[in-house]
Amino acid sequence: AMxxxxxxxxxxxxxxxxxxxxxxxxxxxxxxxxxxxxxxxxPQYTASLKCLETNQDKSKCRQQFxxxxxxxxxxxxxxxxxQQVPNLEL
Numbered sequence: 001a002m003x004x005x006x007x008x009x010x011x012x013x014x015x016x017x018x019x020x021x022x023x024x025x026x027x028x029x030x031x032x033x034x035x036x037x038x039x040x041x042x043p044q045y046t047a048s049l050k051c052l053e054t055n056q057d058k059s060k061c062r063q064q065f066x067x068x069x070x071x072x073x074x075x076x077x078x079x080x081x082x083q084q085v086p087n088l089e090l
Contacts, residue, residue, distance in 0.1 A: 041071035 036045060044067045051061035 039075065041068060041075055044068040044071045 036042065039045070044064070048061060048064040048068050051064045052058070055061055
């Protein structure tokens with residue numbers, strides 16, 4: 001029987017290699033940076049960051065935060081539908 005740590009280790013590496021990335025892991029400073037840039041919500045994300053840069057008060061950026069949250073929700077729904085119906089064009 002194989003030790004349980006080897007089984008978990010191999011399943012974790014399988015999951016990690018199945019995720020598409022735009023650059024090798026050693027070239028990306030932050031693992032999630034490629035996913036943010038590839039997101040359809042990137043404009044809303046950058047708008048919220050720009051608002052935070054110009055305003056010290058987070059409450060002034062509420063609209064940008066809300067826009068980003070709504071976009072991420074829609075993006076999640078689209079991803080869910082694509083998994084259920086792979087050939088559907090959305």
